[in-house]
Amino acid sequence: MALLIVAPNRDISIWKKIIQENDPELEYYVWPDCERKSEVVAAVAWNHPIGCFQDYPNIELISSMGAGVDHIMKDTTIDPEIKITRIVDSVLTISMTNYVLMAVLNYHKQFFKYQKDKDSKVWHQQVNPEIDLSIGIMGMGVLGQDVALKLNDLGFKVFGYSNTKKIVSRVKSFAGQSEIQAFLNEINMLICMLPLTSSTRGILNLSFFRKMQKGSIIINVARGALLIEEDLLIAIEEGYISSAFLDVFQTEPLPKDHAFWKHPDIFITPHIASVTNPYAAVPQILNNYKRLLNKEPLQNLIDRNKEY
Numbered sequence: 119m120a121l122l123i124v125a126p127n128r129d130i131s132i133w134k135k136i137i138q139e140n141d142p143e144l145e146y147y148v149w150p151d152c153e154r155k156s157e158v159v160a161a162v163a164w165n166h167p168i169g170c171f172q173d174y175p176n177i178e179l180i181s182s183m184g185a186g187v188d189h190i191m192k193d194t195t196i197d198p199e200i201k202i203t204r205i206v207d208s209v210l211t212i213s214m215t216n217y218v219l220m221a222v223l224n225y226h227k228q229f230f231k232y233q234k235d236k237d238s239k240v241w242h243q244q245v246n247p248e249i250d251l252s253i254g255i256m257g258m259g260v261l262g263q264d265v266a267l268k269l270n271d272l273g274f275k276v277f278g279y280s281n282t283k284k285i286v287s288r289v290k291s292f293a294g295q296s297e298i299q300a301f302l303n304e305i306n307m308l309i310c311m312l313p314l315t316s317s318t319r320g321i322l323n324l325s326f327f328r329k330m331q332k333g334s335i336i337i338n339v340a341r342g343a344l345l346i347e348e349d350l351l352i353a354i355e356e357g358y359i360s361s362a363f364l365d366v367f368q369t370e371p372l373p374k375d376h377a378f379w380k381h382p383d384i385f386i387t388p389h390i391a392s393v394t395n396p397y398a399a400v401p402q403i404l405n406n407y408k409r410l411l412n413k414e415p416l417q418n419l420i421d422r423n424k425e426y
């Protein structure tokens with residue numbers, strides 16, 4: 119029995135070191151070097167080449183190296199019986215929440231205005247230095263709920279939107295297509311934390327933006343493919359969106375000629391909102407591997423029908 123690591127564009131030396139420290143006896147291969155393909159029963163993957171698992175006839179489990187599994191789900195050659203798990207880690211959650219708080223507070227305290235003022239040596243105190251934000255979180259999974267609670271603790275009005283209604287204290291929740299307009303009516307800032315699935319791809323599009331209050335702010339920390347980037351530019355021109363704070367993009371790295379680089383109302387970071395900590399991820403992956411071998415229930419298993 120062996121484990122296979124497939125992460126062709128990622129430096130995995132630290133992952134190998136931690137695997138070694140956790141289980142010096144573990145038999146594992148790093149794709150594409152694997153002499154005994156039929157020994158492989160589980161894989162750890164990050165942006166694997168589509169179709170590569172076809173060469174491993176006995177794979178039963180694929181673990182994502184991160185919180186998202188869209189990079190695995192998009193490979194339609196993966197047998198529907200193969201189980202897929204993801205990483206859920208408190209450090210990853212804190213890191214994501216802190217990124218969102220940082221973005222929100224920058225708007226709340228009008229930091230971008232004061233930065234511009236500084237560039238022109240302007241000393242101008244706003245009469246109301248704090249922007250009143252009514253914040254909606256789309257995607258109320260583990261990460262979304264943590265963000266909702268922390269924003270609430272900071273005194274913001276927080277609303278949640280998800281596929282099925284989530285009960286989170288002091289957060290008014292909306293669910294399903296029929297409640298989307300009611301949700302958008304409440305908010306002037308949208309934080310996108312949705313998983314990327316066949317039904318959420320491109321959800322942040324022009325007709326969606328036109329349902330929002332004029333001048334709304336959008337923060338996307340989930341996946342670039344949730345947002346139609348050209349539509350965001352139009353929505354800014356039309357005044358539905360006043361500013362965007364983005365960590366993820368359709369194409370990463372963001373191409374040099376992309377309009378977002380120079381746009382005065384779009385702030386970007388290079389997909390760093392929350393990065394998987396291999397020290398937390400490896401023990402989870404090895405624990406699930408052992409569970410698989412012992413035929414025990416797996417942890418952080420995703421629902422293949424829901425795609426998350």
Ligand code: OXD
Pocket residue numbers: 183184185186187392393394
């Ligand atoms: C993840 C990511 O899914 O890094 O963990 O985006």
